Amino acid sequence: MRIFGGVFTALALLAGFAQHSEAGDFVHIPGGEFKSVIPEAEGDNLVAVADFLVYETPVTNAEFLRFVLHRPEWQRGKAVSLFIDDQYLSTWAGPISLGPQSGPQQPVTQVSWFAANAYCEWQSARLPSWYEWEYIAAANDNTADARAFPEWRQDILSWYSQVGGDPIVDVRSSPANYYQVFDTHGLIWEWVDDFNAFLVNGDNREQGGADQLQFCGAGAITMEEKENYAVLMRVAMLSALEARYTTRNLGFRCARQGENSSE
Amino acid sequence: MLFAACQPQPTGSGKANQTDTGGSAAGDLGLPQGDPILAVLTSAPDVPPPVRRDYAAKVIVDMEVRELDMEISEGVTYTFWTFGGTVPGSFIRVRQGDTVEFHLKNHPDSKMPHNIDLHAVTGPGGGATSSFTAPGHEAVFSFKALNQGLFVYHCATAPVGMHVANGMYGLILVEPPQGLPPVDKEFYVMQGEFYTVGKYREKGHQPFDMQKAIEENATYVLFNGSEGAMVGENAIKAKVGDSVRLFVGNGGPNLVSSFHVIGEIFDKVFYEGGSRYQENVQTTLVPAGGSAMTEFLVEVPGTLIIVDHSIFRAFNKGALGMLKVDGDENLLVYSGKEVDNVYLGDKVMAEDLSIISDVTQAEITGSATKEQKVSAGRVLYNGTCSVCHQQNGEGLEGVFPPLAHSDYLAADSRRAIEVVLNGLAGPVTVNGKTYNSVMPPMSQLNDDEIANILTFALNSWGNEADAVRSGDVAEVRAATERPEGAAH
């Protein structure tokens, strides 16, 4: 009976939900230049971001459920351990049913980078890059770059001041930011496409003077703006992850090139 | 005994004549022998038992990181990041030369990745590079404890200051091969400060304040992670005649501690947690990220108050603990009458709270009598005001004005409320004498507490006046401004 219930829910979702890649779900972000905490090269932290599209909210449980129905190889129990760990979708009641712990409008968590990447590819999209994510996350509700404001930082630090075992609320529970994007802060950590570009040493006090042998090339890039702890903690989090890891507070959203940019 | 090895000889030139303990070279005792041992980990103020082994072993440390909401002060909660579920983290005890296999587990509920830097480790980052762990995962690394001593460990994930400020520190003791001389009692005391958005004792859940941390403007300075951790029922205990050893740590993140036990002198201080000791020390410095080991005999019964002698931290930020000594009086050593509660600052002994809560209840229903308020006020006064104004209300000649028969006090009870709330600086004339001191604001006391204290003061030592009501205090609190830095 339960299996049938799950299938019925799935069918209802399939019938009721418009396909995600409608323009309404993607938000257009005009490109620009900004100072990143991860500079491109030593001392030069001005980064250019081209126009792009990004989901206005993180991917929800309902949307991910649709995905695993279309791609059963990504269902819990079927996905191979190369691409996921043993906590993959562990908050769901079953491989194709959400259950009471996982509301359909909550962001999906306990998903690995591979799973997130596969979802975005299925939607003819991709994961955002770190710079794209940092760019939209710099905004508060009325300014594109609010990172210098103490309130912006304190707001984010307050999220870290709450324990992570509490239930995660639905997407869109907080107001949208300047770009009309929701939930870049205060809800979940998010995967980015180049999460493994951070050669942040596990011991985060060692910045600069990198071990030449461990980090080929110019050496590990130092992080600028060390007072911008709110963003640095994102970097620290991503650099602790491997692509197959899942965690309770880690989800994702998808992005796509803008019409005006080449691709 | 190597630990108490040759001390610098008091020669005229002051030149030390010491043999050393061999440093890290003395810790390379070869491969571990015997079966692996699971380390006994304890929470402060308890310490694991002495190692009592004569060979180097493999010791497995199983440490879990948890992010938890706990009380930092009565009615105030904070999200602590902890090693082993407590602040400070669990105490680890090994022997020089041991190989430690360290398992760091980050609970799945954690939001943050964490790692660990043990100051006892010789190797990159003190272990931090090898122990970086995402939530829901475990990292394992091994190290050999080459140097003996008492070492701090802490989380070193960016931003390090925030992880430490949230309570991620503890102590690891690497015993010298022959062990430490036995004592009757050993305790684990670790100081740390906390930075909250709200003011000291402002009720509710308080988030971390990064700006205050950068400015080193601590809201709380505490022993063992909360204001009540070593006070009243939680005091550490000893008996007259005991030899006591304190393993003292300071997690910081910023402040250095001036560690002192009121009513005791440290017979020995192994300063900085190292292998040499100083003798007959009153107050010793414990660096942020450092430690000290103090040893002393307790000879008289009573309550010894443990403080950071940067004294405003003890009275206004919570850096206060207690060591209760039970046993027979030794009048030859100390003949004075012991008074509990003297240095409590604003904190009151647990057994006295019932008077206060009874009166508070009565006040709400409007039925509190003056006698009840005076009784409650006496307890509170003894816990707070008597430090300066003395139990007999006489103050201190030339320094603190008297309250007994005070014309200043009697003249204007509304002004009295203002002085308690907002403090008083500058010259005042009381009973014909001028005093020019500074009284700090006591606005962290609530309306009931201030009303009871003033009712007591106005009706003791020959004073007589009407009771002061909570409503009166509330009205003054709303109508006047608190000075910079005071609680609301």
Added chain:
Amino acid sequence: MRDRARTVVNNMKWIAGLALIVALNMPLVNISTVQSPVGNSLPANSVYHLQVSVEDQFGEITGLDRYRGKPVLITMFYASCPHVCPMLISTIKLTESKLSAEERAGLRVLTISIDPERDTPEKLRETLERHSIDASRWSMVRSQPGDLRTIAGVFNVRYKQLPDGEFNHTTRIILLDHEGTQVASTEQLGRHDAAFLEAIKSRLN
């Protein structure tokens, strides 16, 4: 009897539902599938589950599993890398030199470029020749567009391209067993890692 009837009805509903899902299956846009078909007999964590194509120094395109059946040393590098990548290659050769000729014959090496744009087959061939590498056992390959992050994710290699075209990347040499499971790895360069060498030998004999 009624229970069984209900079960049959439920099963039919289940089948009908499944059929409906299949029918409603959205048309696929061309994407690189990254999972092997259900029912493949590979171990669960074999890297050969990753269905990507790589192009070697001869322009030949195969799957990642071109050496399946033999133990393989994997590393990621780029041809223009000034210091570390030559050391990576030397370290592999040094490690190989500790094997007997027979053991060496059973081992394969696959070096994957993190600079697929510039590391064309010609460039890769040049690199092989420069280091006098035996191409019968050692391939240098580049990935197809869009696959590189995924491959690096599987091998837990971190990399970032810098504006001047150079790369920052971590250095790992990984040993795969004959079915593609990662069984050992080392980050030591310039000398052979004794424990890693042991792991290699045990898979060859």
